[in-house]
Amino acid sequence: DIVMTQTPLSSPVTLGQPASISCRSSQSLVHSDGNTYLSWLQQRPGQPPRLLIYKISNRVSGVPDRFSGTGAGTDFTLKISRVEAEDVGVYYCMQATQSPLTFGGGTKVEIK
Amino acid sequence: EVQVLESGGGLVQPGGSLRLSCSASGFSFRSYAMSWVRQAPGKGLEWVSAISGSGVSTYYADSVKGRFTISRDNSKNTLYLQMTSLRAEDTALYYCARAPAAMQAFDIWGQGTMVTVSS
Secondary structure, eight states, X not given: OOOEXXXXXXXXXXXXXXXXXXXXXXXXXXXXXXXXXXXXXXXXXXXXXXXXXXXTTEEOTTOOTTEEEEEETTEEEXXXXXXXXXXXXXXXXXXXXXXXXXXOOOEEEEEO | OOEEEEEOOEEEOTTOOEEXXXXXXXSOGGGXXXXXXXXXXXXXXXXXXXXXXXXXXXXXXXXXXXXXXXEEETTTTEEEEEEOSOOGGGOEEEEEEEEOTTTTSOOEEXXXXXXXXXX
């Protein structure tokens, strides 16, 4: 199974400041079809997960452009350019390149 | 509105069985692969099982293989998860999620249904 490792576990951020979350996979996420199936989800307190970004950097419709995804191969990053109060929650990376699908352990974003 | 709604959770004894349902609306259900993802209390997300749009192909996490069965009825726009030989470690909030082929990601999630395995 592909192991997804997220850092940090927790990220206290000042409102308006940037935040960055790292996700590393135990093996390359490049699929045989040439795509890299790495996505990012946000889970606000008491809510189901919400898809933010798919295939490394494609933002879902309605997701603010302060969220961006980058990376390749085994190293990926989710950046929030200016954290807002509504961004508080846990963020997960997920790979769908190889079965079983696996998630990172989650990174908690909170306001300082 | 595109949405999915889970039901069927509850309290069950170890070794017992339960069937979860996920009712879909607002989209062409048969055109999408679907998955079940669970979240134990206070823990992260764990993929459980997936099924293709036609229902022909199914996939399972090792932790549930041989005990859980995923299925769908496209005429009823409904996804199912039959769970047998339940264990305490199966206690979790079970989410139904849609997975568009082009994304290979879960773009629509339900609110979840809670399964508690305890004597």
